Amino acid sequence: MDDHFDLIVLGAGSGGLAAAKRAASYGARVAIVEGDRVGGTCVIRGCVPKKLLVYGSAYRHLLADAASYGWQLEGYRHDGATLLANVRAEVDRLNNLHIGFLEKAGLELVRGWGSFSGSHSLRVRSADGASRELTADRLLIAVGGRPQRPAIPGAELGWVSDDIFLLESLPAAVAIVGAGFIACEFACILQGLGVKVTQLVRGDHLLRGFDREASRAVQEGMEAAGIEIRFGQSQLGISGSSPDNLVVSSESGEPISGCGVLLATGRRPFLEGLELEAAGVAVEGDRIPVDGDQRTNIAHIYAVGDVTDRICLTPVAVDEGRAMADSIYGQKPRQVNHNLVAAAVFSQPELASVGLTEEQAIALYGLGEIKVHRARFRPMHQALPQRDPKVLLKLIVETTGGKVVGCHMVGDHAAEIIQMAAIAIGMGATKADFDRTMALHPSVAEEFVTMPN
Secondary structure (H helix, E strand, O other): OEEEEEEEOOOOOOOHHHHHHHHOOOOOOOOEEEOOOOOHHHHOOOOOHHHHHHHHHHHHHHHHHHHHHHOOOOOOOOOHHHHHHHHHHHHHHHHHHHHHHHHHHHOOEEEEEEEEEEOOEEEEOOOOOOOEEEEEEEEOOOEEEEEEOOOOHHHHEEEHHHHHHOOOOOEEEEEOOOOOOOHHHHHHHHHHOOOOEEOOOOOOOOOOOHHHHHHHHHHHHHHHHOOOOOOOOOOOOEEEOOOOEEEEEEOOEEEEEEEEEEEOOOOEEEOOOHHHHHHOOOOOOOOOOOOOOOOOOOOOOEEEEHOOOOOHHHHHHHHHHHHHHHHOOOOOOOOOOOOOOEEEEEEOOOEEEEOHHHHHHHHHOHHEEEEEEEEEEHHHHHHOOOOOOOOEEEEEEEEOOOOEEEEEEEEEOOHHHHHHHHHHHHHHOHHHHOOOOOOOOOHHHHHOHHHHH
């Protein structure tokens, strides 16, 4: 067996798969090493199964609103076990699909956990204890990240986000520790599926890094749906003997008992066991630093995706992987633009944004050099049920040239709408460009092109 390759990719997640398939399309001989399932965080325990759970939980609101539109629905109930099983079945299907894609691309999938044994070599240990040595002209590290447990007493008793997808049934109540998008998304998912949710936040607001006004709109919607959010929760501790019957205590609030605990306090690069020192790859804190061409300090070793801890989003990892392969094997040199990346939080209500937040724009241009245009209203599909939350649409404009530097939305289909807005903003659209775009009526998105000056 020839164990030398043009490229070895360590990790079969979004970035690794994209790089491996693109390199193979240019004629490179590629091996991809994976000790877990093929597809990575996004497909197996992240974006895809999470979004399916979001869809499942949203039916609660649809069913509740149905009566105002004349639908008489009685006796409906939710079976969490069925939803969880169906989501896992879809993940299984996608895992097999990705394996098939690798075979069609002519890639060799090497099963096992890889670690560097030199700057051009990897040792791969399979589940049965067998070991195989691989060498390559170039290597790509694309092992992604893993959930991080906070340093609090009893942290080992709680779930991390990966664990939620493995549950056979849902708990009656859950305490969620965290304020980021994973915490908010799971709070909304579980509440929508009938779980009593209490969210514990160390600081004073949700969704750090997003526009503050938009994050407040999400908070209002979550609280209106029945999620209890407790801010200023410090010195947490977890105790108990059963994963779904724990007690959470803090110095700043009443204890919560009889619940499961989801620890959604961030992720970090998965560097354990890689033995990077054997290859001389430099590490900066918990991350692998790279240059604009995805190179590490070792010229023939590259890294993409969450392991670099820059912008930890699936499309970014995919583009980084493809850019690396295009540049080296396709003779089409290019670098990824990390300056304008759209992002979404699939909470309920949904938040999506591209460009600068109001706070960032003020810091960059100055308070008097930007103008904020906003619309806040009850969308038409909630007119008959007469329920909130209201949607929020927001444009951030720098006044000198009228360029739109930020676009934010909170409400249904926000991600779909912001994806299109990202094209305009990426092309340098001005408020005047938005104004002369004909509205599509009646729609929520039309408000972006009808905001008064």
